[in-house]
Amino acid sequence: MPFTRPTWPESARTAVLLTFDNFGESLDLIRFGHAGGASADGVYAPRRGVERILDLLDGHRLPGTFFVEGWNAARYAPLAREIVARGHEMGVHGWMHEAWEKLDVDRERALIHRATDTVAQVLGQKPKGWRSPGGETTPATLRLVHEAGYLYDSSFGDDDIPYAIKVAADGEATLVELPWSWSLDDAIFYGHAPRIAHPADVTRLWIDEFDAAHEMTGFFHLLCHPRFTGRPPRVRALHVLLDHVLGHTGLWFARCDTLAEHVATLSATPRYDAPAVAEA
Numbered sequence: 001m002p003f004t005r006p007t008w009p010e011s012a013r014t015a016v017l018l019t020f021d022n023f024g025e026s027l028d029l030i031r032f033g034h035a036g037g038a039s040a041d042g043v044y045a046p047r048r049g050v051e052r053i054l055d056l057l058d059g060h061r062l063p064g065t066f067f068v069e070g071w072n073a074a075r076y077a078p079l080a081r082e083i084v085a086r087g088h089e090m091g092v093h094g095w096m097h098e099a100w101e102k103l104d105v106d107r108e109r110a111l112i113h114r115a116t117d118t119v120a121q122v123l124g125q126k127p128k129g130w131r132s133p134g135g136e137t138t139p140a141t142l143r144l145v146h147e148a149g150y151l152y153d154s155s156f157g158d159d160d161i162p163y164a165i166k167v168a169a170d171g172e173a174t175l176v177e178l179p180w181s182w183s184l185d186d187a188i189f190y191g192h193a194p195r196i197a198h199p200a201d202v203t204r205l206w207i208d209e210f211d212a213a214h215e216m217t218g219f220f221h222l223l224c225h226p227r228f229t230g231r232p233p234r235v236r237a238l239h240v241l242l243d244h245v246l247g248h249t250g251l252w253f254a255r256c257d258t259l260a261e262h263v264a265t266l267s268a269t270p271r272y273d274a275p276a277v278a279e280a
Contacts, residue, residue: 013250024072026096049230070115091129152260190228199237
């Protein structure tokens with residue numbers, strides 16, 4: 001398929017998204033039934049990690065988008081409101097970080113609405129963006145997210161640039177999709193033992209990813225988790241990456257909602273059918 005570089009505001013060459021997933025212990029409760037022990041480190045994010053990342057973004061005057069589970073938004077409502085008050089966007093990341101691909105349609109619909117309504121109540125504004133836990137979806141996810149009033153989804157990893165995707169095979173309704181890739185997801189490198197990457201190695205990889213995106217695609221989408229990147233040496237490494245990125249001209253740093261609104265106006269935005277589904 002021929003590639004057309006996206007057109008960004010003010011003739012920017014590359015759009016940059018800085019996104020952050022989960023804060024709080026909801027995933028630990030699903031995995032372990034409690035929020036204690038060495039592996040249950042979700043509470044580190046609201047306790048330390050989120051604030052460090054907010055300070056880093058503020059120091060560079062950069063916008064971010066935080067995707068939060070509805071349960072965590074309710075438990076840490078003051079922190080959720082602080083994130084938005086500091087100029088960042090909050091999207092939704094499931095109710096408790098469920099194994100999303102295993103849900104039946106009724107359960108999925110109920111969880112989407114519960115999470116959406118909870119985040120809207122906490123913030124006093126309806127969220128515009130959805131990212132499924134783990135990036136996993138069902139054949140119904142896009143349709144249900146669209147029905148819930150979302151502007152965009154950010155669960156897929158199947159392109160280098162944003163696009164419009166039909167939410168069902170039998171209709172014309174679309175969502176904007178903001179794709180990401182595992183190579184720009186800190187969980188792959190900073191997850192749990194036995195092997196955790198050195199922050200300098202991750203930074204070198206991400207610098208290469210940015211340089212290639214700036215040269216070839218015009219879209220750079222970083223995905224971090226405050227429970228991982230919020231640790232001191234990793235925040236320092238993120239600072240090094242951002243210094244490198246900011247050393248380039250022709251950049252547009254945007255929140256996901258702002259970028260999705262722009263993409264929706266472009267006539268050249270790629271438009272794809274709903275994902276294929278296996279025959280029964």
